[in-house]
Amino acid sequence: MQLLNALIIESDETRRRSIHAVLGFLGYHSTMHPDDPAAEAVDDCRLIYLGAHRANAGLSQWLDKLARQASPPLVLLDQNEAHGTSLPPALLQDAIVVGYPLRSEDLTMLLHQQQISQWRQERSGRSESAPRRRLVGESAAMREINRLIRQVAPFDASVLILGNSGTGKELVAQTLHDMSPRRQQPFVAINCGAIPAELLESELFGHEKGAFTGAISSRKGRFELAEGGTLFLDEIGDMSLPMQVKLLRVLQERVYERVGGNRPLHCNVRIVAATHRNLEQSIADGQFREDLFYRLNVFPLEMPPLSQRLDDLPLLIEEFNLNLSRRGLRPVKLCDDALQALSRYSWPGNVRELSNLVERLAILFPRQAVCRRDLPAPYHSPDGSESDSATGMAAPSTWSRAEAGKDIWPSGRLPEEGIDLKDHLADIELRLIRQALDASDGIVARAAKLLSVQRTTLVEKLRKYGIGNYSQLAG
Structure with missing residues (x-):
């Protein structure tokens, strides 16, 4: 799966590797150039870290080219380089000044504050010449x-x-x-x-x-x-x-x-x-x-469908994080193994299902990174076999293994402290109901058909779990 491309321009090797680690944690594929970054220009560059560097004509020409793009990259500017002599004005005016060492949590908030600021400018009409882009994806x-x-x-x-x-x-x-x-x-x-x-x-x-x-x-x-x-x-x-x-x-x-x-x-x-x-x-x-x-x-x-544009997962998650930030929730931070697991999932509910998952993870893990083991069961199967591509429900073979005590927990065994079976079965039922509603665009009659239950039965379960406004969905 393709990650967001970033370029690190920093002459100090220790700093380069530290910044590389932080950006990688945030979902960026970083290329590090100690001397002449223009020699190997990064395609589709979304972010540049500009620290201590040796100015040269090649670098200046390449930065000028990036500044003229329709969507120029965001620049993180080391506070010791705040004068930004190598940056064209178009990049310098939107650059974010950062200190060292970089902290992933602080940087995440800075990035989202920048995105929220741009969104507010667009909503206030100061960007009427360039319509607000709503679709996300570069696949x-x-x-x-x-x-x-x-x-x-x-x-x-x-x-x-x-x-x-x-x-x-x-x-x-x-x-x-x-x-x-x-x-x-x-x-x-x-x-x-x-x-x-x-x-x-x-x-x-x-x-x-x-x-x-x-x-x-x-x-x-x-x-x-x-x-x-x-x-x-x-x-x-x-x-x-x-x-x-x-x-x-x-x-x-x-x-x-x-x-x-x-x-x-x-x-x-x-x-x-x-x-x-x-x-x-x-x-x-x-x-x-x-x-x-x-x-x-x-x-x-x-x-x-989302299954045909999995390269867009990082961008979509970034967009959903921005929406969560507007609502006061902390953005979700996904580990590499979680991203890899999501890239193997079939996504029967498409982008709407991903949006719901990101919101759920933001509520469950507000201040910690989400790894594969933290994902709901249908998403963290190593080979994606827990999800049926047509309905998004567990395949019969998966359920038979689950009944044997496998594939429910990452270790394949019950935890030593045991479980509350009633709550666990309710969680499975709730998850399947949400997936069926996602796949049926919120229309209860269709969701009931996917779940092979009566419409009135599903309405009662919606009332039981307090899912949305079931009276409207039932229409």
């Missing part, structure tokens, strides 16, 4: 996705985002909006699969007072709320056929009426749709209109 698959987004964003063409649940389809839609000329206008999202068919028309087009029982006042629909901006239709493949007909008319005519109204409303919105279903198969099965498919599928984008 070949994600570079292609970003290239396609940049290509289609300036146009109003409809975009259809395909991919498994949890791959980040809404982030793609948000990024398209942020990079488009409509970015100053609303971005409105609706999950077409989570709203009953009889209510979806009102949600999309709005309704007039008295249009139906309970309509005590007029209400704007999502099309009206998104006027001038982007409307994201998530899980479009779950939309009923009658609603597909009404949506197709709006996309063709750009005119609609509120439920119970007769006044035509003109719409100026960009449509971005997404689904985890194979729409061509749905067309063959008579569950999706072919004409609507071609209306939506002007520019298709297919999000890769």
Whole structure:
């Protein structure tokens, strides 16, 4: 698995090795150059440590080149080199001055404070010329996705985002909006699969007072709320056929009426749709209109599952740590063996499952490094055999070994002090329920099917474990 690249420019060998160890602990693959770092320039460099060094023309030229990149690396500047004579202004203005010796915990907080500062600047509008980047990843698959987004964003063409649940389809839609000329206008999202068919028309087009029982006042629909901006239709493949007909008319005519109204409303919105279903198969099965498919599928984008972009794990974990920092949680620090174990996992819940895992680890291990033995059982199998690639649940062979007392504990044996069997079985049940919800995009009916239980049974278990707002999920 590819780690984040860093370059250490430091003439003192002892310091070089110490800094190398600290950056390695934080997930960086560091290259150490004692004399002429320009002789072996590091590709995709994300971070530079600049300590005592011998200035030369080659180094200056290479740093100038890095400063002109769209995403220049972050510079850690030794306090004794704070004048930064070798640094171009573009790198010097964002450099973080650090002391020696470096401490991994202090450096982690510095890095995240820097990221939070940049995020606040973007939110306050001081970076309007460069839209906020929401997608994370530098794997070949994600570079292609970003290239396609940049290509289609300036146009109003409809975009259809395909991919498994949890791959980040809404982030793609948000990024398209942020990079488009409509970015100053609303971005409105609706999950077409989570709203009953009889209510979806009102949600999309709005309704007039008295249009139906309970309509005590007029209400704007999502099309009206998104006027001038982007409307994201998530899980479009779950939309009923009658609603597909009404949506197709709006996309063709750009005119609609509120439920119970007769006044035509003109719409100026960009449509971005997404689904985890194979729409061509749905067309063959008579569950999706072919004409609507071609209306939506002007520019298709297919999000890769996390199992096909494992090189992005360090970047994704870094991003989730930043989100946790905003919420007051301490970032997760993963040992090398934990990262290696995660890179062998199949990730049936994709990026959403990884996000949930990072948050769980941040709560469980707030002030210590997380090693492989600390990971939940499905993630720390040496060969990844504890996870079934289709459902994310333990394979039957794994359960048979577990029943024999193996694969539950790292040593393969019960701890000497024993266990609380009731709590342990509840933990297993809770873990599987969360994975099923992740894999089914939070829709209880689908999760119940994955777990082979009745929907009402699963709702009761959600209530028992206090998982989210089960009444909404149950819808």
